[in-house]
Amino acid sequence: MTTPKTIPYKIYLTEDQMPKAWLNLKAVMPEKPDPMLHPCTLAPITLPELTPLFCEELCKQELNDTDLHIAIPEAIRNFYKMYRPSPVVRAYSLEERLGTPAQIYYKFEGSNTSGSHKLNSAAAQVYYAKQQGIENLTTETGAGQWGTALSMACAYYGIHLDVFMVKVSAAQKPYRKAVMQTFGATVTPSPSNTTEVGRRLLAAAPDTGGSLGCAISEAIERAMTTPNARYELGSVLDHVLLHQSVIGLEAKAALDLYGVTPDIVIGCAGGGSNFGGLISAYMADRLQGKNNIEFLAVEPASCPSLTRGRYAYDFGDSGQTTPLLRMYTLGSGFTPSPNHAGGLRYHGMSPVVSKLYHDGFIKAKSYDQEKVFEAAEEFARCEGLLPAPESSHAIRAALDEARRCKETGEAKKILFGLSGTGYFDMAAYSSYNDGTMSDALPTDADLARGFATLPQIPQNA
Amino acid sequence: MTTPKTIPYKIYLTEDQMPKAWLNLKAVMPEKPDPMLHPCTLAPITLPELTPLFCEELCKQELNDTDLHIAIPEAIRNFYKMYRPSPVVRAYSLEERLGTPAQIYYKFEGSNTSGSHKLNSAAAQVYYAKQQGIENLTTETGAGQWGTALSMACAYYGIHLDVFMVKVSAAQKPYRKAVMQTFGATVTPSPSNTTEVGRRLLAAAPDTGGSLGCAISEAIERAMTTPNARYELGSVLDHVLLHQSVIGLEAKAALDLYGVTPDIVIGCAGGGSNFGGLISAYMADRLQGKNNIEFLAVEPASCPSLTRGRYAYDFGDSGQTTPLLRMYTLGSGFTPSPNHAGGLRYHGMSPVVSKLYHDGFIKAKSYDQEKVFEAAEEFARCEGLLPAPESSHAIRAALDEARRCKETGEAKKILFGLSGTGYFDMAAYSSYNDGTMSDALPTDADLARGFATLPQIPQNA
Numbered sequence: 044m045t046t047p048k049t050i051p052y053k054i055y056l057t058e059d060q061m062p063k064a065w066l067n068l069k070a071v072m073p074e075k076p077d078p079m080l081h082p083c084t085l086a087p088i089t090l091p092e093l094t095p096l097f098c099e100e101l102c103k104q105e106l107n108d109t110d111l112h113i114a115i116p117e118a119i120r121n122f123y124k125m126y127r128p129s130p131v132v133r134a135y136s137l138e139e140r141l142g143t144p145a146q147i148y149y150k151f152e153g154s155n156t157s158g159s160h161k162l163n164s165a166a167a168q169v170y171y172a173k174q175q176g177i178e179n180l181t182t183e184t185g186a187g188q189w190g191t192a193l194s195m196a197c198a199y200y201g202i203h204l205d206v207f208m209v210k211v212s213a214a215q216k217p218y219r220k221a222v223m224q225t226f227g228a229t230v231t232p233s234p235s236n237t238t239e240v241g242r243r244l245l246a247a248a249p250d251t252g253g254s255l256g257c258a259i260s261e262a263i264e265r266a267m268t269t270p271n272a273r274y275e276l277g278s279v280l281d282h283v284l285l286h287q288s289v290i291g292l293e294a295k296a297a298l299d300l301y302g303v304t305p306d307i308v309i310g311c312a313g314g315g316s317n318f319g320g321l322i323s324a325y326m327a328d329r330l331q332g333k334n335n336i337e338f339l340a341v342e343p344a345s346c347p348s349l350t351r352g353r354y355a356y357d358f359g360d361s362g363q364t365t366p367l368l369r370m371y372t373l374g375s376g377f378t379p380s381p382n383h384a385g386g387l388r389y390h391g392m393s394p395v396v397s398k399l400y401h402d403g404f405i406k407a408k409s410y411d412q413e414k415v416f417e418a419a420e421e422f423a424r425c426e427g428l429l430p431a432p433e434s435s436h437a438i439r440a441a442l443d444e445a446r447r448c449k450e451t452g453e454a455k456k457i458l459f460g461l462s463g464t465g466y467f468d469m470a471a472y473s474s475y476n477d478g479t480m481s482d483a484l485p486t487d488a489d490l491a492r493g494f495a496t497l498p499q500i501p502q503n504a
Numbered sequence: 505m506t507t508p509k510t511i512p513y514k515i516y517l518t519e520d521q522m523p524k525a526w527l528n529l530k531a532v533m534p535e536k537p538d539p540m541l542h543p544c545t546l547a548p549i550t551l552p553e554l555t556p557l558f559c560e561e562l563c564k565q566e567l568n569d570t571d572l573h574i575a576i577p578e579a580i581r582n583f584y585k586m587y588r589p590s591p592v593v594r595a596y597s598l599e600e601r602l603g604t605p606a607q608i609y610y611k612f613e614g615s616n617t618s619g620s621h622k623l624n625s626a627a628a629q630v631y632y633a634k635q636q637g638i639e640n641l642t643t644e645t646g647a648g649q650w651g652t653a654l655s656m657a658c659a660y661y662g663i664h665l666d667v668f669m670v671k672v673s674a675a676q677k678p679y680r681k682a683v684m685q686t687f688g689a690t691v692t693p694s695p696s697n698t699t700e701v702g703r704r705l706l707a708a709a710p711d712t713g714g715s716l717g718c719a720i721s722e723a724i725e726r727a728m729t730t731p732n733a734r735y736e737l738g739s740v741l742d743h744v745l746l747h748q749s750v751i752g753l754e755a756k757a758a759l760d761l762y763g764v765t766p767d768i769v770i771g772c773a774g775g776g777s778n779f780g781g782l783i784s785a786y787m788a789d790r791l792q793g794k795n796n797i798e799f800l801a802v803e804p805a806s807c808p809s810l811t812r813g814r815y816a817y818d819f820g821d822s823g824q825t826t827p828l829l830r831m832y833t834l835g836s837g838f839t840p841s842p843n844h845a846g847g848l849r850y851h852g853m854s855p856v857v858s859k860l861y862h863d864g865f866i867k868a869k870s871y872d873q874e875k876v877f878e879a880a881e882e883f884a885r886c887e888g889l890l891p892a893p894e895s896s897h898a899i900r901a902a903l904d905e906a907r908r909c910k911e912t913g914e915a916k917k918i919l920f921g922l923s924g925t926g927y928f929d930m931a932a933y934s935s936y937n938d939g940t941m942s943d944a945l946p947t948d949a950d951l952a953r954g955f956a957t958l959p960q961i962p963q964n965a
Contacts, residue, residue: 051519052585058512124513125597125888136586136660154615156890156925198885199597218679218930222890225881225933420686424659427586429617429683464617466927469679472686 053130054297061128062296065115066288066323068395069108069281071330076281076398077369079105080356085500088366096266097282098273100171104282111327113285115167122166122199123289126155131297132426132461138445140425145448147441148305149461150294150321151428156222157192159431159463160317161277164286165189168275169196179272181205181265183233183258185212185313186386186433187219188463189277194226205269207233207261209388211252211381216467233258240264240362252381255314255389260362278314279359279368279393287320294458295324305336305458307444311436312340312349312407313386315393321460322405329404340396340407341436343415344484345383348373348392349400349407351490357391357497367498370397373485376496380483384471385412386433390493410439411482416475418442419465431463432471514591515758522589523757526576527749527784529856530569530742532791537742537859538830540566541817546961549827557727558743559734561632565743572788574746576628583627583660584750587616592758593887593922599906601886606909608902609766610922611755611782612889617683618653620892620924621778622738625747626650629736630657640733642666642726644694644719646673646774647847647894648680649924650738655687666730668694668722670849672713672842677928694719701725701823713842716775716850721823739775740820740829740854748781755919756785766797766919768905772897773801773810773868774847776854782921783866790865801857801868802897804876805945806844809834809853810861810868812951818852818958828959831858834946837957841944845932846873847894851954871900872943877936879903880926892924893932 069075078087093102104113115123134147152160172180180202184190190206197204206228213220213232220230233253234241240260244251251257259276266274276283298304308325310318318340328334342349348371357372359365372391379388392400399405412432419435421442422428430438441459448455465472474480485493530536539548554563565574576584595608613621633641641663645651651667658665667689674681674693681691694714695702701721705712712718720737727735737744759765769786771779779801789795803810809832818833820826833852840849853861860866876893879900884890891899902920909916926933935941946954 052582055516121513121596122888135582156884156888156927158927162888195885195888199888218927218934221930221934221937222927224937225890225930226885423617424656424687427583427617427623427656427660429686466617466619466679466683469682469686473679473682476682476685 050133050301052135053132054300055130056128056293056297058124060296061120061123062289062292063115063120064112065285066292066327067107067110067113067285068323068327070111071327072398073330074398074402075108076394080367082358082365082367096263096274098168098171098175098177101168101282104285105280116170119167119170126162128293129154131294134426136425137422141445141449143445143449144452144454145445146454146456147445148298148458150290150458151461152290153431153461153464157188157195158466159188159192160287160290160320161189161192162195163289163320164277164283164316165192165196167286169193169200169202172202172273173200177202177271177273179203179269180275181262181272182275182277183207183255183262185209185255185388187212187216187467190223190228190230191219193275193277194223194228197228198226204228205265206230207235207258209233209253209255209258215384215470219467233261235261238264244361254361254378256361256375259360260364263360263364278316278389279391281395283316284319284393284395287316288323290320290460291323291325294321303456304334305456307337307339307455308458309339309341309437309440310460311387311433311462312342312392312396313433314389315396317460317462319393319396326399326404338405339440340400340405341440342407342409343383343385343387343436344409344411345482346379346388347409348390350409353494354397354401355497356500359391368394370394371400373490374493374496377493382481382483383412384432384474385415385436386431387436408440410436411484413480413482415439416472416480429465430461431465432468434460434462511594511762513596514593515761516591517589517754517758519585521757522581522584523750523753524576524581525573526746527753527788528568528572528574528746529784529788531572532788533859534791535859535863536569537855541828543819543828557724557735559629559632559636559638562629562743565746566741577631580628580631587623589754590615592755595887597886598883602906602910604906604910605913605915606906607915607917608906609759609919611751611919612922613751614892614922614925618649618656619927620649620653621748621751621781622650622653623656624750625738625744625777626653626657628747630654630661630663633663633734634661638663638732638734640664640730641736642723642733643736643738644668644716644723646670646716646849648673648677648928651684651689651691652680654736654738655684655689658689659687665689666726667691668696668719670694670714670716670719676845676931680928694722696722699725705822715822715839717822717836720821721825724821724825739777739850740852742856744777745780745854745856748777749784751781751921752784752786755782764917765795766917768798768800768916769919770800770802770898770901771921772848772894772923773803773853773857774894775850776857778921778923780854780857787860787865799866800901801861801866802901803868803870804844804846804848804897805870805872806943807834807840807849808870809851811870814955815858815862816958817961820852829855831855832861834951835954835957838954843942843944844873845893845935846876846897847892848897869901871897872945874941874943876900877933877941890926891922892926893929895921895923
């Protein structure tokens with residue numbers, strides 16, 4: 044720990060200070076997450092069963108729960124240097140505006156063209172695909188950040204990419220498609236009639252706005268039926284959280300330079316990759332008894348997997364084709380209201396985040412979207428940065444915490460993750476500005492319908 | 505000059521290394537630009553004549569041609585710290601892809617929410633307005649970067665803003681309007697029926713897509729007819745170039761850390777604020793005999809003020825209400841084709857840039873927009889950053905120069921200005937991607953019609 048210095052507005056690490064290894068949280072968890080199961084045998088899945096779907100190195104990372112540090116190949120570190128390190132920003136203007144004694148810091152992941160943290164895993168996944176000689180990749184995207192990130196990495200490495208984009212998001216964010224196409228990707232709104240699972244889902248619900256779970260099914264089918272192809276997932280899985288640990292490692296390294304340890308770390312959580320990455324370094328220390336930091340996951344009230352879901356084995360996709368993951372889930376058949384414009388629409392939650400939440404290391408809360416956009420606008424006008432609706436869930440919680448500190452007089456140190464920018468979310472901002480935004484929170488009956496789609500296996504009893 | 509070190513991908517100055525004073529190029533120009541003239545008397549304009557239009561401090565800066573350094577107030581330096589310093593990036597990937605012996609650097613100004621360098625002057629202009637107790641500001645915007653930048657600064661300082669947005673740009677970039685509204689601004693497509701000059705222009709050409717010159721006229725009229733209001737301009741004028749000198753000062757400071765001096769500095773030029781800012785520090789040295797750097801301004805072939813315009817006194821606006829500026833101009837009645845989506849649509853050019861060009865210190869070239877978007881896409885896929893069409897004019901010239909170096913074997917050091925991002929230009933990228941983009945270059949007859957609108961005064965002879 045160095046002598047405290049005046050803390051600048053933005054802390055940038057030098058290239059030398061950037062992480063050289065990812066952090067694998069599973070290695071230090073007192074209890075490991077339950078294993079991924081084969082959907083037919085219900086036995087823990089093996090490496091050979093996983094490699095037809097994902098690149099081999101990613102499968103090894105997925106199943107690795109012993110190595111705390113996994114080296115980042117030099118080529119990936121060089122890719123990271125094109126857009127990283129991302130800064131830790133001290134929100135001085137916001138603190139002043141709120142009149143809070145709290146210190147507010149945010150780790151900003153949105154200054155690359157994908158507009159979010161997603162590029163951290165895309166860069167790694169496409170690198171490993173290239174190393175393995177894969178020529179075609181497929182994926183799904185919701186809000187579009189992941190599809191854009193993977194398009195960028197695929198353009199860089201010269202690999203063809205098929206993106207299935209959730210239909211309602213494609214309609215809400217028309218220009219996201221154009222960005223992916225500019226990077227050379229083929230983009231198909233999902234559900235589509237280009238896959239069997241898509242045709243089946245369309246037949247059952249012709250007017251559906253789609254869901255991430257459904258787009259995943261289509262992308263997997265495309266990968267399995269295309270020569271020399273693999274599927275890539277942008278969140279949820281352990282290897283994605285591994286890559287995203289670069290967020291938390293950089294955040295801690297930056298704050299350590301100024302002797303700052305946060306009292307609370309706040310992140311938005313959809314599939315969990317941003318949140319899991321953000322908390323990685325501090326959580327590893329917490330699990331080893333080195334700090335007592337509070338971790339808060341924030342999710343939309345319209346897709347409340349942690350706060351209203353069940354901790355159960357479930358499929359990762361609506362088509363019910365993936366391995367089973369034990370996670371907080373609303374059921375793979377759950378689809379949030381198409382009115383919900385705040386992203387974070389996935390029915391489940393990273394098994395690592397889910398297990399930590401289940402074991403009491405993480406707290407969770409949810410907000411409806413008007414409260415989220417209200418916070419987004421307040422933040423934007425003060426800090427001069429238009430946040431993604433997803434990230435604005437964390438902003439809302441951070442603002443509430445800072446206001447609470449104003450009442451209590453606590454000089455808490457708050458770190459939140461600003462995972463991305465909202466430049467492609469202006470349709471949603473417009474509806475907020477003109478007062479036509481509404482949210483449609485799931486009723487208990489909606490949730491019951493989702494839970495009814497959980498697989499009927501003993502673990503769910 | 506320090507010992508050469510390995511140059512990182514991105515060079516960030518520390519806060520201590522950021523400029524504490526702007527650089528006023530006029531102070532070291534061997535011949536000053538001709539003075540701004542009052543449009544009625546044709547005499548050089550005086551401070552009292554200018555202050556009803558602009559804030560007083562800005563007027564003083566506008567007329568100052570003796571002080572090389574003008575201190576940046578601490579409040580503005582703190583605003584700058586929210587989004588600056590911007591990095592100088594070494595385009596290692598691009599160099600490798602091109603196989604060029606040239607070193608390619610770019611100064612990236614797009615990582616703030618306005619998406620461009622425009623915030624550098626907006627922050628200053630609104631600060632001075634606030635200091636003077638002004639409650640309402642008006643402005644025009646074309647592509648939308650300036651309007652967004654000023655909206656951000658006005659939101660920060662709590663000043664109401666009226667933006668007149670060129671009608672064709674408003675149609676091409678629908679979400680820009682939503683961004684400005686999110687920051688609290690009132691946005692009106694121009695020409696509009698809310699001003700006299702707008703009604704007059706609409707009567708003469710009901711189907712016009714508008715022009716920057718026309719939007720300026722409307723914004724000025726609104727400022728002159730609103731209590732406690734002033735007008736703000738985002739480019740062209742000397743005080744704007746002064747504020748933008750922060751780009752060039754930072755660029756030189758960053759490259760100096762590694763002992764690098766560019767052989768050529770390339771920037772896109774519309775009104776000239778980006779270009780004038782980018783070249784500031786190196787040009788000041790050049791004018792004092794300290795280097796022999798080549799400076800290249802790049803403009804669209806559809807709005808070629810430097811390469812096909814006249815060096816003459818002209819109005820800054822289509823309504824012919826502003827003071828007269830001696831500059832390279834196509835005539836205030838010139839309007840580029842609505843098919844042109846690459847920005848940089850202004851009929852004139854900064855008097856400082858014009859004078860330096862006239863005196864041989866600057867070269868200029870133009871490209872049609874297909875070539876510009878081709879370069880944009882090549883750059884994006886390689887460097888992972890989607891550039892603004894405006895900035896892509898500079899990219900095209902830099903790529904051409906780097907390819908020439910490959911042929912000749914020259915290890916030239918190229919610095920170009922990446923003035924902004926293209927996240928709100930996806931309609932234009934889409935038309936490029938689907939092959940429907942076309943440009944409509946002005947014919948000699950088009951130019952003659954523009955020149956016919958030049959004021960008939962002796963200086964134009």
